Amino acid sequence: MKTWVLPFLLCLCLVCVPARAEDSGSLQESLQQEHRRADQREMEVRKLTEKAGELSTSLSGIENDIASLLERIRKQETVLQEIRKNERATRQEHFALEQEKQRIAKELSGLVRTLWPVHLQSAHSRFEGVDSWDTFDRRFNWLADIYNATRAKFEEARVNSERIASNLERQRTLEKEAEAQLDQVNTTKDRLLDRKYALRKNLRSVTRKRDDAEAELSSILSAIQSLKYQLQSQKTKRFSHHKRTLPWPVQGRLVAGFNPNANPPVRGLAISTQDAASVSSVFWGKVVHNDTLRGFGHVIIVYHGNDYYSLYAFLSETHVTNGQEVEKDEPLGLAGYYPLVDGPGLYFELRFHQKPINPKLWLTSTQ
Incomplete structure (x- = not known):
């Protein structure tokens, strides 16, 4: 062997050994990072599983309550x-x-x-x-x-x-x-x-179901209808006998009337009002919904018996509670901000068997 070969091989070894050590350290660090990520994902999965379990238990409890009721x-x-x-x-x-x-x-x-x-x-x-x-x-x-x-x-x-x-x-x-x-x-x-x-x-x-406002309202009315409420007032006061005699729910100016064929459909009346105008029930009935509803703001729904409902939307304040029976002209709350009228107002609907009916055929001709 030539005398220059041995020194060359020694130099080559000295250069290569540190390079392999450096690659090994980098790989080990990458593995540790992956382990940390895996541990973090495992913790997240565990938390989600616990949350899902809690939610499942909650749903199970609610379903058991419903069955018992x-x-x-x-x-x-x-x-x-x-x-x-x-x-x-x-x-x-x-x-x-x-x-x-x-x-x-x-x-x-x-x-x-x-x-x-x-x-x-x-x-x-x-x-x-x-x-x-x-x-x-x-x-x-x-x-x-x-x-x-x-x-x-x-x-x-x-x-x-x-x-x-x-x-x-x-x-x-x-x-x-x-x-x-x-x-x-x-x-x-x-x-x-x-x-x-x-x-x-x-x-x-x-x-994470994204129902539109009408589908959500229909779902609520369906839940109410399935209960088949009977009211004390139904004995002497039938909603169907009071066509064209119901009072207006609020004092104000009619901005948009009933037009289910419009795009988008108008299923009730849009009324512009004074700030914090008082909103009243148009007939005797029972408050069956008093909560926010996507697309309608804060909403009160009153059931009048025999599958008739009235809906009052975009309220800023309410004076009644769920389950309360109300009189005709009894205050329900105050009108709040209504986007369509760009100010205080009320959106009002009447429904029969969950389907919208023209309120103007039921209310008195003048405010």
């Missing part, structure tokens, strides 16, 4: 149906008793008309015209029969009157029981509706 409503409505059945039977009994009363009065009137002239004649003439014991006996027995029949009919009328009074008291008792039971049913339905709202919000946060 549905069962309670079923039992409460069974009791209410039984009370209603007894009410109907009691009213039918009252109708029969009134008919019996009329029959008794008619028969008693006939007996009195027959008896009274004879009684007067006997009182004045005593026994004139009686020429034999047989005649006297026949007249006496006949009068006795008439008196007895009249007395019996009076007694029948007295018993009938007592039964009518008892029946009316029974009707009043059943009516109170029905009202109390209906309050219990509606209170449970209010709680169920709250739980359904909570479930819906949680599910939306899980799925």
Whole structure:
């Protein structure tokens, strides 16, 4: 071997060894970084898993609450149906008793008309015209029969009157029981509706579903309709009988009217108002939604019975609570900022079976 080769190889070794050591250190650092990233991802996954578990537990709890409330409503409505059945039977009994009363009065009137002239004649003439014991006996027995029949009919009328009074008291008792039971049913339905709202919000946060405003409103109305609320006011006040007589919900200027074929559709009335104008319910009903709603700001929905609803949107303040029954013209809240009118205003809708109907056909012609 030539003498210059060995020194060359030694130099080459001295150059190459540090280079391999440097590559090894760089690789080790890269591996450590990857390990740290993996650990960080594992922690994130663990946190997400825990959060998902908590959310799953929360949803499960809400669903269990809903199932329990549905069962309670079923039992409460069974009791209410039984009370209603007894009410109907009691009213039918009252109708029969009134008919019996009329029959008794008619028969008693006939007996009195027959008896009274004879009684007067006997009182004045005593026994004139009686020429034999047989005649006297026949007249006496006949009068006795008439008196007895009249007395019996009076007694029948007295018993009938007592039964009518008892029946009316029974009707009043059943009516109170029905009202109390209906309050219990509606209170449970209010709680169920709250739980359904909570479930819906949680599910939306899980799925990140981006419903448009109309779809979200339809979802809310569908949840309300499924509860089949009965209202105390429905007994005497039916929304469908008040077309063109409802008061306007707020004082102001109409900016846009009902036009479902427009682009975008206008499903209600846009009203420009004074700042903090008072907004009132247009009819007797029950507050079934009092919360923000995407696209509508803060919204109150009032259920009026028989699938009629009114909606009041872009409120700055509310005076009522979910589940509260309200009177016609009762203040619900204050008008807030309404983007369409670029100032204070109210968006107002009427719906039947969840579908928008023209409010101007229901409200009085003038503000």
